[in-house]
Amino acid sequence: MTDLRPIGLLAELTHRCPLGCPYCSNPLDLVRAGQELDTKTWTRVFAEAAELGALHVHLSGGEPLVRKDIAELVNAAHLAGLYTNLITSAVGLTAQSLTELRAAGLEHVQISIQGVDTARADAVAHHKGAAKAKREAAKLVVEEGLALTVNAVIHRGNIADVAAIIDLAEGWGAGRLEVAHVQYHGWAIANRASLMPAREDFLAAAKIVEDARKRLEGTLVIDHVIPDYYAERPKACMGGWGRQVIVVAPDGRALPCHAAATLPGLAFDNVREKPLGEIWTNSEAFQKFRGTEWMPKPCQGCERAEIDWGGCRCQAFALTGNPATTDPVCALSPDHQKMREMATADAASTNGTYRFRRIGG
Ligand code: SF4
Numbered sequence: 007m008t009d010l011r012p013i014g015l016l017a018e019l020t021h022r023c024p025l026g027c028p029y030c031s032n033p034l035d036l037v038r039a040g041q042e043l044d045t046k047t048w049t050r051v052f053a054e055a056a057e058l059g060a061l062h063v064h065l066s067g068g069e070p071l072v073r074k075d076i077a078e079l080v081n082a083a084h085l086a087g088l089y090t091n092l093i094t095s096a097v098g099l100t101a102q103s104l105t106e107l108r109a110a111g112l113e114h115v116q117i118s119i120q121g122v123d124t125a126r127a128d129a130v131a132h133h134k135g136a137a138k139a140k141r142e143a144a145k146l147v148v149e150e151g152l153a154l155t156v157n158a159v160i161h162r163g164n165i166a167d168v169a170a171i172i173d174l175a176e177g178w179g180a181g182r183l184e185v186a187h188v189q190y191h192g193w194a195i196a197n198r199a200s201l202m203p204a205r206e207d208f209l210a211a212a213k214i215v216e217d218a219r220k221r222l223e224g225t226l227v228i229d230h231v232i233p234d235y236y237a238e239r240p241k242a243c244m245g246g247w248g249r250q251v252i253v254v255a256p257d258g259r260a261l262p263c264h265a266a267a268t269l270p271g272l273a274f275d276n277v278r279e280k281p282l283g284e285i286w287t288n289s290e291a292f293q294k295f296r297g298t299e300w301m302p303k304p305c306q307g308c309e310r311a312e313i314d315w316g317g318c319r320c321q322a323f324a325l326t327g328n329p330a331t332t333d334p335v336c337a338l339s340p341d342h343q344k345m346r347e348m349a350t351a352d353a354a355s356t357n358g359t360y361r362f363r364r365i366g367g
């Protein structure tokens with residue numbers, strides 16, 4: 007049992023996407039269209055999330071705009087009382103669809119970008135015309151009076167463009183910019199040697215972000231997600247396991263984080279079979295790493311145990327094979343040095359080819 011209440015629902019409406027970003031956080035084993043939840047089930051899930059205490063829903067994917075019922079889903083979330091945020095590649099967003107979505111109750115749009123150079127951005131997105139579509143969509147979002155966040159995923163191929171990315175977001179009229187270094191889950195692990203920047207390049211980019219934060223205070227909020235592999239302490243992944251966020255995958259599995267399905271030996275309940283509230287409170291998966299009791303040394307008794315909650319379970323598993331060990335991002339972890347060496351070796355790699363994300367691997 008738990009008294010905790012989720013703040014947000016991450017609704018992965020589909021894994022279909024016209025883009026093929028090599029750092030996509032979706033799993034390698036993508037859910038097929040035929041396995042996706044229908045409108046009625048999502049409508050129930052939104053109502054259950056709101057009843058459970060969630061304040062907002064992130065309508066995500068894949069690309070949520072490929073769902074023909076996207077306006078209906080936005081409206082269902084809105085009527086449930088959730089603040090609605092569309093997380094989109096913007097490919098397929100037209101003036102007409104945006105007007106419909108706004109009328110349905112959409113409040114916020116987050117557009118991801120691959121960079122500032124059109125040709126290079128399209129190459130990373132694996133989609134010709136993506137950069138142009140994003141530019142045009144951002145203009146429409148601002149004209150519609152909706153809040154706009156730009157999300158820029160940073161890696162070796164675009165880290166030199168961080169200053170230009172900040173200028174671009176400001177020029178587009180965004181209220182918020184996420185400068186988010188690649189997090190190594192899903193497809194990003196498969197492409198780590200092609201994506202990892204050098205530590206000195208990360209430090210130079212971080213300085214640019216910090217300076218811009220001060221310069222643009224009051225105009226543009228800049229969130230900075232640093233690369234775990236160069237950190238000394240982990241982030242509280244998802245605000246702590248089973249503490250703040252529920253992820254519902256396209257096929258209805260309820261997960262404590264979007265990568266949790268990669269962990270072995272965990273059974274995930276499905277919203278097709280159980281109410282969200284019951285899953286949140288009682289399911290084995292949500293309880294497994296909730297709180298501090300599961301923690302090994304050095305987390306057990308650490309002063310940061312209730313700050314970072316031991317870091318990311320999926321990263322611990324990906325790097326050590328053990329999901330119940332301290333996240334190697336932490337300098338107190340016995341695996342930290344090994345992780346640093348991996349990052350240094352990947353950053354020195356001359357591999358510049360990507361395995362692009364697509365259904366079927
Ligand atoms: S990261 Fe790229 S490929 Fe993955 S869902 Fe977003 S736009 Fe699509």
Ligand code: SF4
Pocket residue numbers: 239240304305306308309310311312314315316317332333336337338339
């Ligand atoms: S030892 Fe564990 S709780 Fe302490 S800082 Fe490191 S990851 Fe966080």
